[in-house]
Amino acid sequence: EQMDFAEGLTSWLVPNPDRVSLFRFFSEFEEVPAELKTRSSSNPIPIKESMFPPSDLDLEQLRFCLRVLPHKINEGGCFFAIFSKESHRESSVDDWQTVALAPKVSAAKWSRKLEPLAWDEEGWQQVSEFFGIHRVDGVLAKESGYYNKAIRSLRLLTPEAAEILFTARPAVYTSGLQVVTAGVGLFEPLSSSSNFLRECPCRWRPSLEGVDLLAEMCQKRVLDISLQGIRSLLETKTLARGALAESLGLEPGGLILTYSLSLKPANGGPEGEDKGPGAQGAVLNVPCILTHTEVQLMCDERRCKALNLSLDLALGKP
Secondary structure, eight states: OOOOEEEOOSOOOEEOTTSOOSSOEESSGGGSOGGGSSOOSSOSSOOOGGGSOOSSSOGGGGGGSEEEOGGGTTOSOOOOOOOOOOOOOOOOGGGOOOOOOOOOOOHHHHOEEEEEOOTTSHHHHHHHHHHTOOOOSSEEEEEEESSOOSEEEEEEEOHHHHHIIIIISOSSOOSSOOOOOOSEEEEEEOOOSTTTTTTOSOOEEEOSTTHHHHHHHOSSSEEEOOHHHHHHHHHHSEEEGGGOGGGGGSOSEEEEEEEEEESSOSSSOOTTOOOOTTOSEEEEEEEEEEOSSEEEEOOOHHHHHHHHHHHHHHTTOO
């Protein structure tokens, strides 16, 4: 099968290595702050000058490089190696060595069991009706533990991944290569402990992993939030239900809040001003749970920090 190549680049940006800034990139080595150029406990991946386009080379020569794009060749990943033969001699038995096999790792600790999820299954019908999902671009799957039959998440796979998992590989999990995870997590179950939202008609909430996909797929329970509202939610992880007028008529359960961040004003106003829903620019989506009194944010501290920093950078704040 022929590989799908792309020509080499002559220019590129280097992202901030803190893995938190979503919109911060450097175009030249001179732009990089001194503290990001050296390795430290707070900066384990320093930025090197070699990461930028070389200045001592005809950049047009870089176009002769070949870039392999895994998503274009229907593969999860690949690599190429160039071998240079420096001499020739006949092989002998001394060239071969016997290598002891590594001890077997228990599959039960890390592996997950993935099974197809039919659209008409009771669990998915509950989710699709509650969130207004009428179609998905992919194959649905349910994930459980290796031995524990409780479903941990509802996931979305590409048709190619589903073919490998459900058709090409054995249905019975045997020794050998085990699946840690696959696809994108869409929903996770609400806590089954105590009586948390026991009257909720749908026992599933949006997953942080797939919230951006769900914001496009769901016709229900996706609400717009203001800049002030998203700031408050990221800071305290809760928001009074009264602050979201549209939520007053909704039943308790999973919820997605979305804020349209204006990076390019549509009406000629000041760049960075809060235009509200529908403005041109980036969109921030966050998974939440709606209770009778408040909205609870389902994000960890790192994600909250990343979103807050993204807002600052996009709004032009230092």
